[in-house]
Amino acid sequence: MKTDRIHNFNAGPAALPLPVLEAIQESFLNFAGSGMSITEISHRSKWFEAVINDAVARVKRILKLDSRHHVLFVQGGASLQFCMLPMNLLKAGDTADYVNTGTWSTKAIKEATLQGKSINVAASSEDRNFSYIPREIAFNTDAVYAHITSNNTIKGTQWAQFPSTGGVPIAADMSSDIFSRPLEMDKFGLIYAGAQKNIGPAGVCLVIIRDDLLARTPVNIPTMLRYSTYAEKNSMYNTPPCFAIYTVQLVLKWLEETVGGLDKMAELNRKKAGLLYDCMDASGFYRGTAEKESRSLMNVTFRLPSEDLEKDFVAEAAQNGMGGLKGHRSVGGCRASIYNPTPLTAVEALVDFMKTFERRHG
Ligand code: PMP
Numbered sequence: 001m002k003t004d005r006i007h008n009f010n011a012g013p014a015a016l017p018l019p020v021l022e023a024i025q026e027s028f029l030n031f032a033g034s035g036m037s038i039t040e041i042s043h044r045s046k047w048f049e050a051v052i053n054d055a056v057a058r059v060k061r062i063l064k065l066d067s068r069h070h071v072l073f074v075q076g077g078a079s080l081q082f083c084m085l086p087m088n089l090l091k092a093g094d095t096a097d098y099v100n101t102g103t104w105s106t107k108a109i110k111e112a113t114l115q116g117k118s119i120n121v122a123a124s125s126e127d128r129n130f131s132y133i134p135r136e137i138a139f140n141t142d143a144v145y146a147h148i149t150s151n152n153t154i155k156g157t158q159w160a161q162f163p164s165t166g167g168v169p170i171a172a173d174m175s176s177d178i179f180s181r182p183l184e185m186d187k188f189g190l191i192y193a194g195a196q197k198n199i200g201p202a203g204v205c206l207v208i209i210r211d212d213l214l215a216r217t218p219v220n221i222p223t224m225l226r227y228s229t230y231a232e233k234n235s236m237y238n239t240p241p242c243f244a245i246y247t248v249q250l251v252l253k254w255l256e257e258t259v260g261g262l263d264k265m266a267e268l269n270r271k272k273a274g275l276l277y278d279c280m281d282a283s284g285f286y287r288g289t290a291e292k293e294s295r296s297l298m299n300v301t302f303r304l305p306s307e308d309l310e311k312d313f314v315a316e317a318a319q320n321g322m323g324g325l326k327g328h329r330s331v332g333g334c335r336a337s338i339y340n341p342t343p344l345t346a347v348e349a350l351v352d353f354m355k356t357f358e359r360r361h362g
Helices: 018-027 046-062 077-089 103-114 227-232 242-259 262-281 307-319 344-361
Strands: 069-074 095-100 118-124 146-149 170-173 188-194 205-210 299-303 334-337
Touching (some): 069 227, 077 103, 103 146, 262 344, 307 334
Parallel strands (some): 095 118, 170 188
Antiparallel strands (some): 069 205
């Protein structure tokens, strides 16, 4: 690690792989011999077309997608998908299931409800403060889709296995764990993920949608809010967020060529999270907030014995070159976000610091 860079545990925007940042720096003024920056070239140029095509090809290869799947880059963040998903997929008389596992699921439910869509909350973990992932859910087999949030960034819970929905396609908000593990794509009809945690900078949202769902959009949906507009125009109906897509392309290249794909990535992610959870479980000082079987491998949330100690912990960590450890403002406590790009060495440094802090304050 370069000495002027810290160990970054931010929840999003979050750490990017150092080789990706260096590649951007290296080519920033003269991209691919064009004599222009990536931020200056036309999205219709051969240079940008190569970038977006390569990014799409990598998404397809990494997730083993087939010809039924379309890879789209949309602006408006994951939050716009809360609204676009029911807008495109649910006509009058259609229903969808939602599982409520925290803030982001609640917002997804709100946006469907605002549009007067018929949705059914099939399960919720609100009864225990969203500290777990519900099991044995009775999904409605007539639903058009079943929506889940695969990783709950704020509460630190994650679906370890995806639910059986009786053949209903899962629509998943994977903003905070996309590409962190292999996926059985047969289960999913639609996946969306804001880029700014696992795959790039803020400004673009990756959407993967299957043919049969793409065909459902009612005719009166505005052009920019229709999935088919993005599918038909290779995400370039209008000017796309070129720089964000370029960074996503570089992160995917890093994932394929340096990490070695999703199996390797998942192994590394299990190792990183394991170090932190083992440290917490061995101490009577740090207390994990998620139930054990539902723990996230991406966002490790924990409390210390008092709020004062939590403040000291975050401040001392910062003095020791570790940032982003404050929990989300809605829940307090501490959170270490350890997405794909976070190196093992950063987690090891954090565990060392946690042990030292406990010895001094415990
Ligand atoms: N879903 C999840 C799981 C998230 O973590 C976030 C952002 N933290 C969002 C949705 C909202 O994403 P955006 O800010 O890109 O709209």
